[in-house]
Amino acid sequence: MSESQQHATRQCVSCGINISGTNAARFKCPDCGNLIFRCSTCRKQSNLYECDDCGFTGP
Known part of the structure; x- marks a missing residue:
């Protein structure tokens, strides 16, 4: 995902808000x-x- 797309879809990776x-x-x-x-x-x-690109998970 490009940086401009990430700015347009700023959502929490955990809960999605x-x-x-x-x-x-x-x-x-x-x-x-x-x-x-x-x-x-x-x-x-x-x-x-969880990272959308590589699947890394963290707290």
Whole structure:
């Protein structure tokens, strides 16, 4: 997915909510470098996430 497409579809990778304009985290996947977005609720609850590109999972 291109960076422009990721900006258009900013969704939490854990719960799927639209995170545009919220206090969300943005970071690169430790394995492949794909950009990952997580909402503050999923971060606080340590919900699992999975990278869409490589399948890496993390807390």
